[in-house]
Amino acid sequence: GSSKILIKGGTVVNAHLQEVADVYVEDGKIVAVKPNIKVGDDVTVLDATGKYVMPGGIDPHTHLAMDFMGTQTLDDFFSGQAAALAGGTTMHIDFALPVKGSLIAGIEAYEKKASISCMDYGFHMAITKWDDDVSREMEVMVNEKGINSFKFFMAYKGALMINDELLLQGFQKCKSLGALAMVHAENGDAVFEGQNRMIELGITGPEGHALSRPAVLEGEATARAIRLASFVNTPLYVVHVMSIDAMEEIAKARQSGQRVIGEPVVSGLVLDDSKLWDPDFITAAKYVMSPPIRAAGHDKALQAALSTGILQLVGTDHCAFNSTQKALGIDDFRKIPNGVNGIEERMHLVWDTMVESGKISVSDYVRITSTECARIFNIYPRKGAILVGSDADIIILNPNSSFEISAKSHHSRSDTNVFDGKRGKGKVEVTIAGGRIVWINGELKVAPGSGKYVKMPPFSYLFQGMDKADAEYLRSLRAPVKREIISTV
Ligand code: URP
């Protein structure tokens, strides 16, 4: 594509401002945002009249080429990102896993995997055990590798799970580094018991997945992580909030002044668990993810929480497997690889579910799909904004056009799509990533190796003033905290 692009006549939407203006892009950066920009004929001109010009989506939660549950997720850093670009997402933050317990070996493996990238990306690092080496390697991640967030697993007993003692030490280390602690919040011990109970009862199908790890276990772990983060006085980010139970714990904590961020994912916002009872194994197994997709009602409550600011940004947890991989669990739901797609569908489904339905404004859409993620992970306004000097990651969305999701036409390598058949208003017609037009007229123009690694510095706005508050905060733990129960329904 061309390195000089003019987007004419659209409504430019930032989280803080909407204005009718032209956007001029040169060499990967936004150079001007104002009405009536005049250019020479070496510039590619895109007419955006009647359309929205917005920052490209940033997906805070993906698993590309991840070794997991005896297999590897199907989309790698090229196919997953190509799918993302076709759906209006121009950056993602993937969860790098340690290799043999080493964070350094882990990040080096992920640097290799990501060398085929066609859009910008960053990393969170998962912490799956705890010792002095891990603690030291966390310093290397933050100070040298550009990682400012660490995910702790309270579930996946025997594999990724760590206990409360180690969780506390991990939180403490995050705090000392100015890095954000993230949790997968499910009570892993209780899930293990629940799974055994299902097998004893002879429930071996995908519905056993939902029944063995109910919302109460997500609520419990969310509450526990929140209280442990409060004890350490460090910010906390709860990934894939799937239930009312978890969301209400986040609401309470935020109301009491605690810095807790809640991330719903698109599957939790728009799906319910009914398909898990489908008699056809594959039809049901493709919906298996953790925490599970919940009964109808949780989806609407999560939408409401997102629209009122109780939850702050939307991820996908894109973790694609095909039917053959899902069939690993044909005799035992515990062996079904956990994960669903979403990286290509998020921008469309959030638009349709939240904006088209009148729940949020277009500016709020930009905030929850892009800007807030950039702020939390400390890369704003390079990302998440259409401002002079920002990276030219831009989408043009036509609110009068429509989308339809199908496993046949999607860009993921999987043969299944949990959103298959969903349609709605609002279509991403153009995606510009790093100043290049990569998606236009239903065609992808992507090249492996064109995506850049985005280093994320520690100490985001979430940490501001927390050091000052420490001493006073610890004293305040002696006093009773008054908390009102709030209703989100
Ligand atoms: O089922 C899921 N969510 N798979 C991906 C791994 C994780 O826990 O995020």
Ligand code: ZN
């Ligand atoms: Zn998780």
Ligand code: ZN
């Ligand atoms: Zn995940």
Ligand code: ZN
């Ligand atoms: Zn597509």
